Amino acid sequence: DGGITQSPKYLFRKEGQNVTLSCEQNLNHDAMYWYRQDPGQGLRLIYYSQIVNDFQKGDIAEGYSVSREKKESFPLTVTSAQKNPTAFYLCASSISLEGTEAFFGQGTRLTVV
Amino acid sequence: LAKTTQPISMDSYEGQEVNITCSHNNIATNDYITWYQQFPSQGPRFIIQGYKTKVTNEVASLFIPADRKSSTLSLPRVSLSDTAVYYCLVGDRNFGNEKLTFGTGTRLTIIP
Numbered sequence: 001d002g003g004i005t006q007s008p009k010y011l012f013r014k015e016g017q018n019v020t021l022s023c024e025q026n027l028n029h030d031a032m033y034w035y036r037q038d039p040g041q042g043l044r045l046i047y048y049s050q051i052v053n054d055f056q057k058g059d060i061a062e063g064y065s066v067s068r069e070k071k072e073s074f075p076l077t078v079t080s081a082q083k084n085p086t087a088f089y090l091c092a093s094s095i096s097l098e099g100t101e102a103f104f105g106q107g108t109r110l111t112v113v
Numbered sequence: 114l115a116k117t118t119q120p121i122s123m124d125s126y127e128g129q130e131v132n133i134t135c136s137h138n139n140i141a142t143n144d145y146i147t148w149y150q151q152f153p154s155q156g157p158r159f160i161i162q163g164y165k166t167k168v169t170n171e172v173a174s175l176f177i178p179a180d181r182k183s184s185t186l187s188l189p190r191v192s193l194s195d196t197a198v199y200y201c202l203v204g205d206r207n208f209g210n211e212k213l214t215f216g217t218g219t220r221l222t223i224i225p
Contacts, residue, residue, distance in 0.1 A: 035215070042200065043157070043215035059214065090156045101147070104156025 003027065006091050006105035013078070013085070013112050021076045021108045023091035032074035033092040033102070036060060043090060049074055078110065086112045117201045122220040131188045133219050135201030138182050146177060146184045149200045151218070157200060161186070188221075196223045 004025040013019045023032065031050045035043040035058075045058030049068040063082025068074055074093075078085045088109050094102040118136040125131045137146070145164050149157035161168055163175040163184070174187040188195055200218040 042217040045214055088154070092156065101159035101162070102157075104158065107154065107156055109154070 004091060004093050004103050004105040006089075006108050008108060009106065011108055011110045013110060015112055016080045018077055018079050019085075019110065021078065021089055021091075021110070023074045023076065023105060024072055025074075025093045025103075026072060027093060027095075027103060028071070029093035029095050029103075030071070031094045032068070033094075034058075034064070034066065034074070034076045035090045035092065037088040037090060037107075046076065046089075085110055117203055117216055119199075119201050119216065119219045121217065122222070124222045124224055125191055126224050127192055128190055131191050131195070131221060133186045133188075133199055133201075133221065134183055135186070135203075136183045137201070137203045140181050140203050144203050146175065146181075147202045147204075148173070148175065148186045149202065149215070151198045151200065157215070160199075191221075191223050193223050193225060195221065197221060 007022045011019060033048040034046040036046055037043050044060050046060055046064050047055055047058050047066040049055035052068055052071050055066050055068050063079055065077045065079060066074060074091065088107050090107045091105045092102045116139060123133065145162055147162040148160045150160050151157040161170055161173050161175045163177055165177050165181060168175045176185040176187065186199060198218040198220050200215050202215065
């Protein structure tokens with residue numbers, strides 16, 4: 001059935017390593033987003049993409065990179081330049097030209113060890 | 114983008130009606146008001162959206178006064194499963210048309 005899938009659910013990374021979080025949707029949505037959430041905090045926008053091969057920085061893009069080569073996929077790479085990468089990462093998608101809601105994945109909890 | 118202000122937390126007893134108010138003094142003419150609910154370790158999910166007056170669905174009601182500078186999410190007869198964080202967002206009706214931002218939300222705790 002349709003939805004947005006993030007994998008893995010839990011991820012451990014050694015300091016200094018890059019890691020890529022997967023986000024796939026089969027909802028035929030144009031727009032996709034990555035958010036970061038720290039304990040007890042709201043969501044902060046990292047990157048968003050409104051169309052294939054195009055993406056924009058959000059409020060906290062430093063230390064992160066994304067690609068949008070396919071409509072269905074919007075992977076997020078957490079690079080070694082991100083100083084505090086331990087967090088809960090959420091991916092979302094929405095129909096860009098119509099529709100009133102965003103659909104979120106179940107999240108990936110990244111821990112740097 | 115219109116900034117929103119919500120209470121940080123609220124407590125309520127089971128079976129009561131809960132009203133969470135959001136202030137958005139700088140709301141633009143084209144902006145809609147949308148509420149999301151988030152359970153721990155899950156992604157937020159859409160609850161309701163409105164532009165003016167009142168909107169009701171099977172989950173909640175949304176009250177928006179004529180000046181649209183605030184809105185109230187009303188949850189009827191809450192249960193323990195309504196314990197969650199509730200976010201108020203203000204922006205374009207089409208989520209994909211701008212980078213909508215989430216604030217810290219309102220942490221609602223339902224007491225047995």
